[in-house]
Amino acid sequence: MALHKLxxxxxxKTGDSPTVYLDDETDNYLxxxxxxxxxxxxxxxxxxxxxxxxxxxxxxxxxMKEDRGDA
Incomplete structure (x- = not known):
């Protein structure tokens, strides 16, 4: 499993913000x-x-990003 931060x-402002990831093995978002x-x-x-x-x-x-590499 490889998680990619999108x-x-x-x-x-705190750095503990909501984050979107893609699991390239399951093709699901986390x-x-x-x-x-x-x-x-x-x-x-x-x-x-x-x-x-x-x-x-x-x-x-x-x-919806086309480039699903690390953001």
Missing amino acids: GKDPES VQGWKVNDGRRSAMDLPDNEDVIEIPRRMVQFF
Whole structure:
């Protein structure tokens, strides 16, 4: 498995920002983001093996990059 960092939140001021990765073995995205622990989470039908995180809209750009090398 090789994880490729596609991009971090460009507006992060702390350095611990949301990040988007691509796993080139599974061709799946992995997303680091903020935990959702409020009423929105309880409004979702989440199975035990899934979770939900939140990222800013500006990060969508990293999902569609043609160059999938390290950002």
